[in-house]
Amino acid sequence: MEEDAWGNAVTAASAEAARALDETALAYMGFRLDTGAHLKAALTADPEMPLALIYRGYFFLLFCHPALARKAAETRERLLPMAEGGALNARERLHFRALDLWVDGDMQGANDAWEAVMLDWPFDPMAIRLAHYTSFYMRGGTAMRRQSARVIRDWAGRDLPGAGFIHGVHAFSCEESGDYANAERHGRMAVEMNPADIWATHAVAHAMEMQGRHREGIGWIRANEADWNRTNNFRFHVWWHRCLYHLELGEHDEVLALYDRAVRAESTDEYLDITNGVAMLWRLEQEGVNVGGRWDELADRSAERVHDHILCFADMHYVMALAAAGREAEAKDMIAAMRDASDGDFSSQGEVYRRIGLPLAEAVVAARAGRHQQVLDTLLPVREDIALVGGSHAQRDVFERTLLESALAAGKGALARALAAERVDAKATSAYGWRRYADALDLCGDAEGARAARAEMARLAA
Structure with missing residues (x-):
């Protein structure tokens, strides 16, 4: 022993x-x-x-x-x-x-x-x-916070190998449970202890994104990325976070450049790498950006994973890639395979597929096909269950954006206004949120309110 x-x-x-x-x-x-x-x-x-x-x-x-x-x-x-x-x-x-x-x-x-x-x-x-x-x-942020809170005081102040990593874990737990001040405090502490702690860097990046500190977040990632020469593919995900900042600032060319040289520089089949690419291209197209042929590579990689059914979060993104590349039949085949695999599956993920995975997958396929009323009919009744699919608040936001985009495209002014109002209340520094709020107010015939919303959007983008 x-x-x-x-x-x-x-x-x-x-x-x-x-x-x-x-x-x-x-x-x-x-x-x-x-x-x-x-x-x-x-x-x-x-x-x-x-x-x-x-x-x-x-x-x-x-x-x-x-x-x-x-x-x-x-x-x-x-x-x-x-x-x-x-x-x-x-x-x-x-x-x-x-x-x-x-x-x-x-x-x-x-x-x-x-x-x-x-x-x-x-x-x-x-x-x-x-x-x-x-x-x-x-189980998300509440469970994560409870777990890391149980041990963080045991580790704090002790000269133990890897102590900084535990502060990084607690930092991300705090961020996902909405405590951005403690997330940043523990994350910065962890990076001071070990500049190569990419999980802690990532936790602080999350906190800054949730608070709308976009330019500060870009600087934070740039300041730390030189220390990641020994890290694995997770560095691609942190660069994805940098893309989120540039996206909010309307710097679409920079997003595409980062996508090509960092986020998706390698055509890997690792699930997080694929989800990074899918979620970013989906957001770019929602903002009217032409992403060229970038979907094809992601769809090809996703087609290799259509029978995995191990992690619902990953499968959602494989379906999105296939649908976005115009391969709706393959996306529907994958949904059918998910349904067959989850039928009678009483594992932890089996219930997630049945409760939210299947309707969410059907909704994203409908969104790409322009069937926006179907998106609303499918997603609204299960909206509160989206968190069960896993991932962070930032990652799951792509589904909230899809619901809002479909409400606008379906001409549902009152619903779109309500969804956009939720968004600007939660993220008052989001230019995207104010832009869509203005669009929703236009649909409702509130021209004065729409002008005020666009003025706020312009102020944020300045």
Whole structure:
């Protein structure tokens, strides 16, 4: 039995194996390219190290890819005799339980297992980070905030490896629960501790976006991006956030340039990379920007994932890409496959597909086809459930925008005015919100109100 960098007992054949696993956890928390290399080193030092094998299973599942999910299941089978034979300590048994449940699609059960780890072992960074991840795609900011609040005071002020990462986790939890001041405080603290902490940088970027601090947000990302040379594809997502700032400022050429050289510089099949591209092109077209042939590449990549049905959030964007590229038949086939896959599926995501995924997918296809009344009829009754699809407030905003655009296109002035009024109340510095509010007031015959709204839009854009 060895001890990890945070004082937790680890079943390992050597101190070398335990140290390699520590580095694996730190690399994962930092979104580093060498995460796999450290895990390989741990398993080379001890091929039967239970927690290293569990981590491998976790990493397979994080890709949200069916082939890798099967590898996670194989890893579980390899671990099962160890778990049943008493080779795991109490903390490791809870981690195995999390993997076991997650392989079966029970993200909530896995989340509960990590919460149990955090109660008795608050200095377990992997449990903290994975609970954070799964809550993000299930229960949202309130659950995330509750989880990170339980441990942040344990870590604060302690000279522990990766302590800054826990502040970054808490920063994003605060942002998603609406506490932007604490989000920025903890995020900046984390970046001061480790300038390469891209998750903390991202948390502050979120807070600035939600507060309409667009130019400040651009400066924040520019100031930190030089430290991301060792990070993985997540840097593409942070550049996506920079695109959001430029979009609000009406700097469409800069958005497209950033898209081409940063957000989608590589044609990857990683789900977050695809969702970045889809969500940005969708927003650009809503503002009348010609995006050229950029949809084709995203649609081709999405067509490769039409039978995944692992994460509803990702599937929504695959449907959007197919519909936007004019491949409505394929988008409808994917929706049919989603319906078949979710029928009788009682996993955590199965319920999400049935409750919001299917109507949301049908609505985005209808929006692209110009069937705007269908969008309203489909989305309005389930609007409050959109959060269940997962993702951040900023990411899900593409669906709120689609509802507003359809209300305007359908000529529903009163509804459009109500939706736009909600928007400018929540984001008073959004030029897009004021523009659409003016359009809605025009539909309602309120020319004076529309002029005032456009004056505010012009003031913000100046």
